[in-house]
Each structure stands twice: as C-alpha cells, then as structure tokens.
C-alpha cells in the first residue's frame with residue numbers, strides 16, 4: 683500500500699489556499715472596505731448567472747446571487763498573497779514565511795479567517811452568511827448604480843446562456859450587441875466619468891467576452 687501522509691490538523695501556512703484565489707466578501711467584511719484595507723481595485727464582481735466552482739457541492743454551478751471577490755493574479759492567486767517574504771516586512775521585523783504571507787493577515791476577510799483546509803465546517807457557516815453586493819458597497823444613491831442596472835439588463839448572463847444553449851436567428855446579433863455595449867461602457871466610464879481603469883472589474887464584472895467564454899466552456903461540458 684502506498685504511504686499516505688496524515689491529513690493536516692493545523693495550518694502549516696503553506697499558502698495553497700491563497701494561491702487558489704481570493705475569498706468572496708460578506709457583510710462582516712464591510713469594515714475592511716470602509717477603512718480601505720481592501721480597495722475597489724482589489725475587487726472583482728462575479729455577476730448573477732456566471733459559472734463558479736462550488737467547493738461544498740464539488741461542481742460548477744451558476745451563481746444565483748452577485749458575488750464580490752478579492753481579485754486574483756494569474757500565477758500567485760489572491761492579490762494579497764505575497765509569494766515571497768516582502769523586503770519591507772523583513773525590514774520591519776514582521777513575521778514572514780518561506781511560502782509567502784498575506785499582506786492583510788491581521789485583517790483578513792471572514793472566509794479566510796474561517797478557512798481550515800482540513801475541516802470546512804467553519805467556512806461553510808461563513809459562506810452561508812449574507813454576501814456583499816455592489817449596491818451595498820457603492821450606496822444606493824451612487825449614479826454608477828443606474829449604469830450597472832442597465833448593464834445587467836443589456837448584458838444579462840442568463841440571456842447570454844440561453845442564446846448559447848438554444849441559439850435562434852437573433853442570437854448572433856444579440857451577442858454582438860451585448861459585447862459591443864459592454865466594451866463601450868467600460869471605455870466610457872474611464873474616459874468620460876473618470877473611473878480608474880482598475881475599478882472596472884468591480885463595477886461591471888469581468889469583460890463580457892471572458893464571461894461568454896466561460897459560459898461556452900460550461901455548455902460544451904454538459
């Protein structure tokens with residue numbers, strides 16, 4: 683019989699969970715946005731209908747609620763994960779670790795504080811608590827919210843999925859118009875409304891072309 687190492691029963695700070703990507707934010711995390719521990723450029727919005735991996739169900743499912751997440755980088759996972767000890771942290775005498783560290787360790791989001799890879803009970807409890815939404819973060823009087831509502835209508839993920847699954851004569855034109863509108867709105871927000879480029883994935887979610895690619899992949903697998 684091959685030797686299997688015992689499963690861990692404490693955090694070895696290996697950073698594997700951080701390298702897999704950032705957490706979803708819940709209402710308990712709102713204070714971290716208010717005090718700017720987490721900024722808008724650190725966020726990405728996953729919109730209703732986007733396909734996500736549900737770690738509790740062990741499969742990919744469509745989101746039935748909006749999900750604001752800490753953004754990930756391609757190779758190092760969560761954008762707060764520092765893959766090697768930061769020089770600044772070493773200089774200041776902060777605890778460092780060869781597997782890297784969390785840049786906001788003392789104030790990490792609720793999901794991260796609850797995460798134990800050897801026992802997901804606490805994470806399941808936190809995951810079931812209300813999530814933050816763009817409306818709550820921006821405030822209902824924010825003029826951007828009307829644009830977001832319009833974008834949700836014209837670029838609805840559920841509509842796109844329907845057109846991919848059961849195309850009709852209008853489907854190609856619908857996809858073309860939605861993608862063009864999405865790209866134009868991103869441009870307009872930056873050039874006319876002065877929204878920083880790195881806030882756009884929080885305000886409008888991932889570019890529609892990426893969302894469509896994800897939907898096509900999911901449809902191809904089912």
Ligand code: SF4
Nearest residue numbers: 693694696697699799
């Ligand atoms: S919770 Fe698990 S995966 Fe995450 S750092 Fe600790 S030991 Fe590694």
Ligand code: SF4
Nearest residue numbers: 700760762763784794
């Ligand atoms: S916020 Fe910190 S603890 Fe949470 S995934 Fe990112 S690096 Fe890891």
